[in-house]
Amino acid sequence: MAGLELKSLHKSYGNVEVIKGVDLTVEHGEFVVFVGPSGCGKSTLLRMIAGLEDITGGELWIGEVLCNGVEPRDRGIAMVFQNYALYPHMTVYDNVGFGLKLAKTPKDVRDAKIREAARILQMEHLLERKPSQLSGGQRQRVAIGRAIVRKPEVFLFDEPLSNLDAALRVETRMEIAKLHHDLGATMIYVTHDQVEAMTLADKIVVLNGGVVQQVGAPIELYQRPANLFVAGFIGSPKMNFVSVTVEAVSAGRVAVAGKDMASIAIPARTDGLKPGDTVTLGIRPHDLSEESGGAIVGRVALVERLGNETIISMQLPSEASWLVVLDGDHNLSIGQNLALSFEPDRAVIFDADGTARHPDLD
């Protein structure tokens, strides 16, 4: 078993740079999730770790070995693909044992390992079938089994759940979490689904445009996003933003106001801020509550009543559109005005360049 170290990793296709210098340390046994929008380079980064893409610049260390020029088979990795990539002409047994066969493992050892993997994944009854006779979830399980038998240092998952239906996705997600717990192996997991990221990860890496935006524990990313991108990407529905002007700066607090909002003092890092600066205020839909005389007044544009909560799309005076999630059922009519308030310490102030100004933790 081993950890990973990425040092200033770069990848270019011709003149197009897709990975622009990624530095990352993954501890042994950690579950790391790469998230980001489509085209952010997360799959490319994973494929570079796997050895399916060449590394243009930087260093990739797996354990104590510099792996830039090492063949995939010698990196001690196993990969699970989005569309399973099972060999259609082989039975499940042969699919799982293919790697061992190539490594010329003796037949009895091979057989034992295959049956062991099948036992872990509870698919002993599927061993004689062909992939075409399996359901999506079963195929994914075989793909995971193929990874397990290799006893890899690092498991790589490339959006393994996105081809499954919703119920199966939840189930398989739990199985992967359990697998990580049982095997204690290092796992790197790529997804665009933030529920998967939040529930599975020890550590989330948010990528955008080939650059790491933030690395941290899931709840840390939710509560203290480093910048506008992470704030908008983590959390569902996404965080609301509004442009405001700094009115006063006092110790540890910034008073802001704007076209959409009455003056309110937000806890924030204050260095370099002066009255008159334009900043962005972010607040999560769940942190807003209905209160007459609240700081924010908007017009209701759409109401989705789910029973346990009500999701309201709201139009602010500046034409900005916000989402509000209120607990319980609220019978609101479209076009009516709604006044909202929030706890000042739930809001986040972002600089003009998008960097968050979280107050310092004690």
Added chain:
Amino acid sequence: MSLVRKYGLSVLAILVSAVVFLIPFAFIIMMAFKDRTQAQLLDFSWPQGFHLWTNIVEVVTTRNWMLLTAFINSSILTVASVTLLVIFAAMVGFVLQRRKTRFNGLIEFFILAGLMIPPAVVPTIWLLQGIGLFGKLHGLILVEVAYGLPFSILLYRAFIATIPRELDEAAIIDGARPFDVFFRVILPLLWPVTVTNIVVQSVAIFNDFTNPLYYLPGNANATVQLTLYNFQSQFNTSYNLLFTNIALITIPPLVVFLFFNRQIVAGMTAGAVKG
């Protein structure tokens, strides 16, 4: 009336195809049953008497059992050529589809050129003589492979495009070297096209008349199609023996065809839509 309207065209189509495909075949069979005098009339008449067996014996033993040598030669030629064709065409198709380089356009041009430009006989003979392969069976095998390669590559390449690249990658991660990826993962998946290639190319090569005529002279080297010349000359032709010979050498391609028939269409259309 409505029956005619409903089935009329179908019946007509069946009748026309029967005339086109079955009548020549029936003619061959009937000629093979006739004796020399009746066959000389070249008409569509019922055979008088049963002369098939004597005809067969005559055809097979002619010129010191030449037909048997020819069958052996043709079999070696067909099996060897088709085997090489399948492996090389699948390899070229695989690399061409998977590895995009700036030479791809040039390579594709050569493939199309191989299909379009008619083979030049005299320079080829000159070349074969130069490398000592003229009049040798393995020389002709190379010629047949060269002529058949472009078409086989085209068939394979379209199909390989439908095999997800993740399969190659999964195999690479599993520890497969390039030859393992090709022979253990890709080639088995190409079976439908391979069947099509086997049938199309083996029938073409087995039935090839001109290439063996040009490149493989000599009695010991005769292939089955050349044995047809045993029974015709400028002034005198034994039609009964000629047609018996035709009937005999039609059997192997027919068997191949019947054997693989059902899988051919699958291979021809495979790759047309994502399955």
